[in-house]
Amino acid sequence: xxxxxxxxxxxxxxxxxxxxxxxxxxxxxxxxxxxxxxxxxxxxxxxxxxxxxxxxxxxxxxxxxxxxxxxxxxxxxxxxxxxxxxxxxxxxxxxxxxxxxxxxxxxxxx
Amino acid sequence: xxxxxxxxxxxxxxxxxxxxxxxxxxxxxxxxxxxxxxxxxxxxxxxxxxxxxxxxxxxxxxxxxxxxxxxxxxxxxxxxxxxxxxxxxxxxxxxxxxxxxxxxxxxxxxxxxxxxxxxxxxxxxxxxxxxxxxxxxxxxxxxxxxxxxxxxxxxxxxxxxxxxxxxxxxxxxxxxxxxxxxxxxxxxxxxxxxxxxxxxxxxxxxxxxxxxxxxxxxxxxxxxxxxxxxxxxxxxxxxxxxxxxxxxxxxxxxxxxxxxxxxxxxxxxxxxxxxxxxxxxxxxxxxxxxxxxxxxxxxxxxxxxxxxxxxxxxxxxxxxxxxxxxxxxxxxxxxxxxxxxxxxxxxxxxxxxxxxxxxxxxxxxxxxxxxxxxxxxxxxxxxxxxxxxxxxxxxxxxxxxxxxxxxxxxxxxxxxxxxxxxxxxxxxxxxxxxxxxxxxx
Numbered sequence: 196x197x198x199x200x201x202x203x204x205x206x207x208x209x210x211x212x213x214x215x216x217x218x219x220x221x222x223x224x225x226x227x228x229x230x231x232x233x234x235x236x237x238x239x240x241x242x243x244x245x246x247x248x249x250x251x252x253x254x255x256x257x258x259x260x261x262x263x264x265x266x267x268x269x270x271x272x273x274x275x276x277x278x279x280x281x282x283x284x285x286x287x288x289x290x291x292x293x294x295x296x297x298x299x300x301x302x303x304x305x
Numbered sequence: 306x307x308x309x310x311x312x313x314x315x316x317x318x319x320x321x322x323x324x325x326x327x328x329x330x331x332x333x334x335x336x337x338x339x340x341x342x343x344x345x346x347x348x349x350x351x352x353x354x355x356x357x358x359x360x361x362x363x364x365x366x367x368x369x370x371x372x373x374x375x376x377x378x379x380x381x382x383x384x385x386x387x388x389x390x391x392x393x394x395x396x397x398x399x400x401x402x403x404x405x406x407x408x409x410x411x412x413x414x415x416x417x418x419x420x421x422x423x424x425x426x427x428x429x430x431x432x433x434x435x436x437x438x439x440x441x442x443x444x445x446x447x448x449x450x451x452x453x454x455x456x457x458x459x460x461x462x463x464x465x466x467x468x469x470x471x472x473x474x475x476x477x478x479x480x481x482x483x484x485x486x487x488x489x490x491x492x493x494x495x496x497x498x499x500x501x502x503x504x505x506x507x508x509x510x511x512x513x514x515x516x517x518x519x520x521x522x523x524x525x526x527x528x529x530x531x532x533x534x535x536x537x538x539x540x541x542x543x544x545x546x547x548x549x550x551x552x553x554x555x556x557x558x559x560x561x562x563x564x565x566x567x568x569x570x571x572x573x574x575x576x577x578x579x580x581x582x583x584x585x586x587x588x589x590x591x592x593x594x595x596x597x598x599x600x601x602x603x604x605x606x607x608x609x610x611x612x613x614x615x616x617x618x619x620x621x622x623x624x625x626x627x628x629x630x631x632x633x634x635x636x637x638x639x640x641x642x643x644x645x646x647x648x649x650x651x652x653x654x655x656x657x658x659x660x661x662x663x664x665x666x667x668x669x670x671x672x673x674x675x676x677x678x679x680x681x682x683x684x685x686x687x688x689x690x691x692x693x694x695x696x697x698x699x700x701x702x703x704x705x706x707x708x709x710x711x712x713x714x715x716x717x718x719x720x721x722x723x724x725x726x727x728x729x730x731x732x733x734x735x736x737x738x739x740x741x742x743x744x745x746x
């Protein structure tokens with residue numbers, strides 16, 4: 196993953212921080228990543244705890260994944276997503292977590 | 306007289322020296338010399354390979370090398386093999402559809418390697434190497450390297466695809482590295498939707514996929530803060546390409562509802578049949594190597610019950626694949642290779658605990674090659690009366706793999722490029738014993 200050499204060679208020159216289409220596909224859409232998000236006890240607790248208060252939930256997902264609170268614009272964008280037709284609070288939380296895991300900030304900084 | 310002989314020897318020596326001297330221009334030399342002595346044309350005839358991998362080792366007696374007249378001890382209830390549409394060739398009675406397509410394939414009845422362990426045999430048959438210090442790539446991975454993105458392949462999907470579960474380290478990229486591992490689709494092509502790993506997410510509607518993609522776009526704070534970062538631009542490109550795979554033509558490629566119901570029925574509404582159909586679609590698209598991992602052939606117990614259940618399924622899928630490829634003009638450029646890691650014991654084990662099973666048998670077994678420039682309607686080699694030993698023309702995995710490489714236009718004696726600095730041929734010893742399958746090339 197992520198431009199790293201295979202474990203048994205450890206060749207330094209093979210390191211680069213470039214992503215590849217295959218990695219992106221895995222992060223965006225693989226069943227293993229999606230399962231991990233769906234089954235995450237942490238997210239489930241978060242959802243149960245903050246269910247009544249959407250803003251609070253958004254804040255907590257941000258802090259959990261990116262170790263920072265969202266900016267007002269980000270909170271806004273996330274809130275809008277929850278109101279999209281067919282996306283409930285539960286799926287909204289899952290998808291927010293999914294999105295944050297796929298941002299450059301998460302992948303390059305965490 | 307002797308003068309003439311001396312002259313011709315000298316000239317040949319000079320040619321040899323000149324050619325081997327130009328070691329840097331490797332491929333031209335030895336091939337040129339061999340062409341002078343072998344009349345066979347070394348021209349690429351095939352563009353793709355569909356490997357039907359009979360995981361577990363299929364019984365050769367009950368499929369392509371029947372032994373009528375050897376009695377219940379060897380045949381069990383399957384003692385009435387059937388004629389094919391090729392004079393003099395008979396195959397197992399549970400393969401009537403394949404019997405009508407025998408003009409399209411060649412049966413090799415003298416495969417041998419003598420190994421009865423699944424892992425070692427799987428590795429040997431698919432890489433042509435016995436286990437050692439290095440893990441060699443299987444032929445799929447080598448073809449993925451030599452005919453893939455580095456050599457002009459422009460398909461939407463990776464050049465080496467496995468339907469549907471990968472076999473793991475016994476048939477993978479070895480020292481070539483993870484870039485040449487197969488893309489295993491996962492999922493089941495007989496289900497709608499065919500949940501191809503990474504392309505079709507189970508339980509997430511299209512609408513939700515698109516909506517959350519928009520969400521992702523609007524939350525990209527770091528990206529927006531550093532618009533000129535080259536790594537980020539490459540990141541976006543890759544993400545864009547990944548989405549193209551998810552929503553675009555790649556998705557359509559894996560969508561079997563695009564085929565007529567009639568076609569889907571013809572292949573058989575089961576995982577194997579639909580995998581054969583999927584393989585046809587993939588080679589139509591230009592994928593150079595597709596492996597169908599067909600499991601369940603390790604029949605130590607209930608052998609004949611399982612044959613009764615599985616052989617008709619295999620018959621329908623494989624026969625329809627051959628005729629469909631042929632109808633679409635794809636058979637000439639597509640090699641279809643049917644084989645397992647070994648065959649199964651000709652003498653049935655009627656005693657407990659097997660109660661009617663067949664053991665592993667690597668001393669003598671069968672393989673089938675069709676299309677891609679291999680001549681159909683032929684039989685290569687022969688086994689003895691009971692199918693226990695090779696009687697004529699032994700064929701080793703190296704011979705068979707070397708023949709496939711040759712038909713793909715890859716010189717088996719050429720160097721295998723790799724990042725380990727290893728100086729190895731693509732298929733060493735492809736001329737082992739009786740050599741490559743020139744009889745059908």
